[in-house]
Amino acid sequence: MESADDRADRLLAKRQRVAFRSVWRRPLAVVGLFIVAGWVLAALFAPWIAPYGPLQQTADIYAPPSAEHWFGTDQLGRDVFSRVIHGSRITLPLAVMLVALASVVGSLLGGIAGYLSGLVDEAIMRFADLVFAFPAIILAMAVAAALGPSLRNAVLAVVVVAWPIYARVMRSLVLSAREMEYVLASRLTGASSREALFSEILPNVAGPITVLAMLELGNATLWLAGLSFLGLGAQPPYPEWGAMVASGALAFNRWWVGLFPGLAILSAVLAFNFIGDSFRDTLDPKITRAIR
C-alpha cells in the first residue's frame, strides 16, 4: 500500500516530467537550449577550441577570412575567431551574474514593498517607477561614466537600471500570494508573518521570477555589450563582444572585424529569448502583463 507521502512524491515527479517534456515540444526552446549549450561548451573549452590566444598578435593585420583565420584578423593581427570564442567567457558569465544580482536586489525590494505595504511600499515603488521610466542606456551611461569605465562598473550600471522590473513583478506576486489560503492557513497554525514569507510565499513566487530572469537575460547581454561598445565597459585588450564590434566600427570597410562578434551576441541573445519566450507561456497571464 502506497503512503500519502509516496503518492504525493510520485505525482509531483510525474508533473515535473510533463513540464519538462512540454519544453521539448516547443521547437524554439529546443533551438535556444542547443545554442546556449554550444556557447557554454565554447566557454568551457575555449583554449582548446580557439586556434590562437585571444590576445596573441600576428603580423597579419586586417587579414580577411581565410582557412588560416576563419573570421579574419583585427587591427593588431589578432585572430577574430579565437577572440569570439574567448569572448563567451566574458559576456555570458557576466550577463548571468548581472541578472542574478538584479533579480535578487529587485525581488528583495519588491518583496519588502509588497509585504509591508504602506509608506515603505510607496517609497520603493515610486523609486522603481523613476528608474523604470528612464531610457535605460542614458542612465546606465551616466552611472558607468561616473563610476569610471570598466567591466565591473558596467555590470553595476546595468544592475542599477535592471532591478525595477523584478521589484514590480515580485510585489504583485507577494500581494496576491498574501491572500492565498495556504498562507492564511500557515498564519492560523501559528506561523509568524516572517515565517510565512520565507516558507510559504517565497517558494511560490520563485518560478515566475526565474522565468522573468530568463526573459531578461537577453536584454542584460545587450546592455552589457552596448556599454562595452561605447567604451564604458570592457577595456582593451579584452575580447568582449561589444568592444570587438566597436573596433569593427573603426574600420567599417573591414567587415569581418565587427560582423562576427556581433553575430555571436545575436546568437546568444536570440537563444536566451527563445528559451525565455517559450517559458513565458507557462506563466499566469496576469504576471505576463506586468512584465511587458
Next chain:
Amino acid sequence: MAAANLRRFVIRRLVAAVILLVGVTMVTFTLTSLVPSNPLLSLLGEAGMSDPVAVARYREHYRLDDPVPVQYFTYMTNLVQGDLGTSRRTRLPVLDELAKHAPASMELALLATILALTVGVAAGTVAGIFHNRLPDQVIRVISLVGVSMPIFWVALVVFYLARVQFGLMTGTGRLPPGMLPPPTVTGAFSVDAALAGDWRLLRTATAYLLLPALVLSIYAVSLITRFSRSAVLEALGEDFVRTARAKGLSGISVAFRHVLRAALVPITTVSGVVFGVLLSGTVFVESIFAFPGLGQYAYLSAISLDLPAIMGITVFVAMLYIVINFVVDLLYAVIDPRIRLS
C-alpha cells in the same frame, strides 16, 4: 471629458512631473558626485593633475569643494532659471547644446516611430488574426530576432552595406558634404527644406534620415508587433466582435472596424515605452552614422565625463518623457471614452 476633471488631471500630472524631475536630478547628481576627482582628471589630463595650482583653480571654478547638497542646491537654483551650466567639453552652455542636437534626434525618432507603428501594428494584427497558425509563428520568430539584435551591430552592418557595397551614401551625418542645410525653422532638416520649398534638399535630407531611422525602428517594430498581437487577440475574444461576426460582417471589416479600434488603446500605452527604446537606440545609431543628435551628444559627454552635459541630457530626457506620457494619457482618454482621467 469634463473640464474640471481635465484640470484636476493636469494639476496632478504637473505635481508628479516636478517630483519626478527632482528625483531624477537627485539620483544623477548623487551618482555623478560620487567621484569628484575623475572629471578633473579628464579636464586637465595627467600632466595638469600634477600641478596643484591648476587643480585648486578648477576645484574653485567648478565649486567642487562645496558639500554635495550645496552643489545640488546651486544646480537646482540655476536650473529653475533655465541655466543648465556649461558643457566642460565644448565650453558652450548646455542648453544651447541641447537645442542644437535635439532637433536631429527628434526628426530621426519621429520617422522611426512612424515606421515602427505602421509595420508593427500591421504585423501584430496579422499575427493576432492568424493566431497559432503559420503567419503568427513566422512573425513571432522575426520579432524575436528583432529584439535580439544588438542595434550598434545592425547599424554597422547597414552602414557598411549602404556605403561600401551599394555606394549609397557619400557622407555621414544629416547631409552630404558641401550641401548647405535649409534655413532653420524647426531644426528638422526635412521639415525645414519642405518649408523652404527646396525639393532636392528635402529628398536628400530624407534619404540621409531613412537608413538610421530604419535601423532605429527595428527593436520598436518588434515591441509594437508583440503588443498589437496580444491586444488584437484580447479584442477578438470580446463580445462585440462576436456580435459583429454574427451579424454577418466580413472578416476584414470586423478586423478594421472593431478589433483594431479596440486594440488601439493598449497600443497607445506602449508608445511611452517605445519612446524610451528609441532614445536609447539613438546613442548607438547616431554614433555609427555620425548623426549629430542627442544620442551622439550623450555619448561624447559620457566618455569625456562632461558632468554638466550628462546632467543636462538627463533632465531634458526626463522632461521629454513626462510630456510624451502626458500626451499619451490624454490620447488614451480620447480613444477610449470609458477611461476617465483620474
